[in-house]
Amino acid sequence: GxxxxxxxxxxxxxxxxxxxxxxxxxxxxxxxxxxxxxxxxxxxxxxxxxxxxxxxxxxxxxxxxxxxxxxxxxxxxxxxxxxxxxxxxxxxxxxxxxxxxxxxxxxxxxxxxxxxxxxVPRPQSQLENGVEAITAEDIRWLRCDIKSLNLLPNVLAKQEAADSGCFEAILHRNGIVTEGSSSNAYIVKNNEVMTHPADNLILNGITRQVLATLCKDNSIPFVEKEFEVHDLLHADEVFITSTTSEVMPVIKLDGRAVGNGVPGEITRKLQSLFEAKINQETKV
Ligand code: PMP
Structure with missing residues (x-):
């Protein structure tokens, strides 16, 4: 081409x-x-x-x-x-x-x-079944809001995940969960979606912004607030988002089941809202 x-x-x-x-x-x-x-x-x-x-x-x-x-x-x-x-x-x-x-x-x-x-086909079976992730230290610089070509820490984290047979590494800095190596990260607790604020420590994903709007329009609490690794490991649901991964359920973290070990209800709801948004935007 x-x-x-x-x-x-x-x-x-x-x-x-x-x-x-x-x-x-x-x-x-x-x-x-x-x-x-x-x-x-x-x-x-x-x-x-x-x-x-x-x-x-x-x-x-x-x-x-x-x-x-x-x-x-x-x-x-x-x-x-x-x-x-x-x-x-x-x-x-x-x-x-x-x-x-x-x-x-x-x-x-x-x-x-x-x-x-x-x-590239859509990751259908992973969207359906969910993926596994590891947690890893966020060793990146302090301007993660810039989508720069310098991806070495992201590359190293992703490889660490791959070496453990996992799809993604969810990063944490000083005990606070920031984002994935190439995705934004979310937890669901008591029917609230929580994700790191869009400051200098994360990339404000376009998928993240779409999701925030979808949550607002559908009365799903979308809370931009710091949370700890402990909250991640004990969340009801965990998912990640990115342009290529869409709304991807995380069903295992560091080898342990998240919630019931299957994609959660809110995650499923967000996947279907996102699907509708894709159809609405691209099938006119
Ligand atoms: N964070 C990082 C570090 C990323 O590399 C990506 C994917 N480019 C994202 C978040 C998600 O951003 P988007 O939804 O715009 O693809």
Missing amino acids: KIILGDQLLERSDVLIDLEDRGYQFGDGVYEVIRVYGGKLFTMKEHIDRLFQSAKKIKLDISMSPEQIQDLVESLLKENGVNFGSVYMQVTRGAAPRNHKFPLPASNTKAVFTAYTNE
């Missing part, structure tokens, strides 16, 4: 990325993943907005407009004929002789925008 480099659709094999691209050398860039359902982009505007917010927080000038990126991504999707899958896009601070400092304006270094598509 085709990919995007800058404002052009190209063959992947025709694209060269410079050895001194700052994304490659410093992780100096930001990214987004947008889900595609039946050929339609889900919450595209929100993802493109967040890309610009992340870029701004690292003083990176994307030098394209959100509308331009939207048009490019839509044409890429059409070109590649993606049905169920995702679009990955990233922006780096560009290629310049290696130096930690930003390239000088006079050097005319331009941000490098790239995007490509993937065909």
